[in-house]
Amino acid sequence: MEKGLGIQQKILMNIELKQGQDLANQLKKQLYSPKRSVETCEFLVTRLLSSYEKALSILNKGGATTKAVVGCSLGSPGEKKILPPPLILKSGAFKLEDDPCTSPRSEKSDEPRKNVLKKRKTMTQWSEQVQVPLGTGVEGPLGDESSWRKYGQKNIFGATFPRAYYRCTYRNSQGCLATKQVQRSDESLSLILVNYKGRHACKKGSESSARSASCGNEEKRHKTQKQNGEKTNNFRMCHKTEELGKGTEVERSPSFTFPSTIVEFVYKENHFYSGDTRQNSFIDSRYLPSSINQETSECSYLSLSPYHNMNNFEFDQSLPSSESGLTEILSAPNSVTNSPIGDFNISLDPVDFNPNNFPLDILEFFS
DNA sequence: GTAATTTGACCAGA
């Protein structure tokens, strides 16, 4: 069933199906409750149907959606591709890695642009995909420590939301041609899809640290948030792959922020711990979606919609151990939790998605 | 003043 579905689709499917299950359970409770109300039952049924419709939609679109929306390398571990790092030219063109001295095309070069675009189109892509929840500062670097500069935005045919194009801030100064595309998912409005292309060649971008790196934009953004009286919250789950293959390089640790206090989960040695090291709350790896493992190179974020329970995910009992000893980080907003982190049982009141409920920055971003 | 973002236009590929 899941053949052809990318990790993103799996996650979305898990979310929707589990939510459907949850809603069904709630409905069941309602039915046997002396205080049941027709309105509540109707609401639950509506939500239930909606969830399954979404799940079916995702299923029907299958891998094609993955490819179309988030790129080719987002697939399940079994279908991952080993892709070479992109050749990053200052000009924006990609070139062979064994030709590092190729002179970059100047912005106003006479070199036919079509040649550049041709190379870019035909080159093997290396990419990462990230999913992030709504309520985050998507317009920024999305929390990864790299500095991103937006260079374009397009309305994508068939997609509700526009796609924003970012490239490394140090593109000109250091010839870093890492880019990323950010787009809100049509399938689940709580998701924002981020597709990374190209490896950072800049110093800033390559100096990744899972713990806390920050660069200009990030700092600036946090500063702004602080000025606005906001607190910062992170939810991030990063899983690496061999495809990047470069071990530590995976630790790009993209993240994102949204208003709230920080609750961070750190993945170490098969277990997730609350990022609050004082408590060091343990989170069993079973509570991770099966699609999140270390055999894929994508650095993916689980997303939580305002009405998604963390336990909505279908968890796998056999999350591979971290041989690299790398720390992967999963953080979640405690603003949407009202139950202990340790058992990962975050219950949320079901709330229909309402764009008006989302933080201003998100709405502005997609406006 | 500098850097980042927005947005319409251009181009290549399908």
Place this chain on the structure above:
DNA sequence: TCTGGTCAAATTAC
């Protein structure tokens, strides 16, 4: 011809 990706001038923010 349509669509996605990028450019670059204009605009905005710092």
